[in-house]
Amino acid sequence: MSNLFQKTSSNWARYDKYDWKEDKEGTLYITPSPDAKVSLYNPLKDSEQMVLKAVNLGLMCMDKNNTQEHLQNAIMDFVTGYGLLGFMTALPTTPDFITYHSVYLPKNHFIKEESMTTEKYLSYFFPFDKIDFVKKGMESSWSTDDVQMMALIMTMKNKPQAVMMSFQKEYAERYDWLVTLFKDWAFTFMSSFLYYQDFDKMDDMQKNLYRQGMAAFGGIAPIYHIELLDRPTIVWDFHSLLLGVQMMFSFMLTDEKSSLKVCKHCGKAFVASRPNSVFCSGKCKNRYNVYKSRAKDKDNAN
Numbered sequence: 001m002s003n004l005f006q007k008t009s010s011n012w013a014r015y016d017k018y019d020w021k022e023d024k025e026g027t028l029y030i031t032p033s034p035d036a037k038v039s040l041y042n043p044l045k046d047s048e049q050m051v052l053k054a055v056n057l058g059l060m061c062m063d064k065n066n067t068q069e070h071l072q073n074a075i076m077d078f079v080t081g082y083g084l085l086g087f088m089t090a091l092p093t094t095p096d097f098i099t100y101h102s103v104y105l106p107k108n109h110f111i112k113e114e115s116m117t118t119e120k121y122l123s124y125f126f127p128f129d130k131i132d133f134v135k136k137g138m139e140s141s142w143s144t145d146d147v148q149m150m151a152l153i154m155t156m157k158n159k160p161q162a163v164m165m166s167f168q169k170e171y172a173e174r175y176d177w178l179v180t181l182f183k184d185w186a187f188t189f190m191s192s193f194l195y196y197q198d199f200d201k202m203d204d205m206q207k208n209l210y211r212q213g214m215a216a217f218g219g220i221a222p223i224y225h226i227e228l229l230d231r232p233t234i235v236w237d238f239h240s241l242l243l244g245v246q247m248m249f250s251f252m253l254t255d256e257k258s259s260l261k262v263c264k265h266c267g268k269a270f271v272a273s274r275p276n277s278v279f280c281s282g283k284c285k286n287r288y289n290v291y292k293s294r295a296k297d298k299d300n301a302n
């Protein structure tokens, strides 16, 4: 993949421990553990691996054979590796929503209302412990007495306030939202893969369905600015991991050089190193051939 995303100002925060927790209505959330430690990392450093993990997690969520426990473990794994997705700053029209009277939401799969008060919007993400946040008109104040948070705020001064708030220990994301999001990504991936693989076998109506499904995928693009380094350089400002993954995923899907494929044996997504690769690994290739020759033996025996 080309070096489109070489430079980013966007470190993301992850905790070393998360818990599953239910609110009074029985909605399940994932949130940092009370004694968890926070650290920063650069999500673009190994973005291809991260996108692959996200897509494969989505494929797991689509597979009805997987139990909820199974999915919770896989989501826990992803979140422990990369942090929470940052729904709070991904859904509104701007990550700076705190500085407006209300929060405005373009169409999405999670919240139906087009707008709501800031307090109501925040309650989706802070279902357990209320945070110290006061809003009067356009003015708002937020404070924290967590030492880790204070250090984080010092290192990430130019992030919107809402991004910093989403790094707080009290911040939580819903299990059902995460499942929907990962499924959406996997669905998009499968559509783009199957469309070309089965092109000759599909009728016009089927092709149209794929095209429409694909056209619905998109999102608010991350913000960027240009810095005068050795040469003028684009610096990406991802204000949510969700939008970061979505955008890198979109570039991977459309990039001529790197091809995302589905393994012919295990059904997982992988990045093909050669245009004609059909297996994610040598192991899958061998297993597939073993099965194939066994099937042949069976045929011959009959």
Ligand SMILES: [Zn+2]
Pocket: 263, 264, 265, 266, 267, 268, 279, 280, 281, 284
């Ligand atoms: Zn495989």
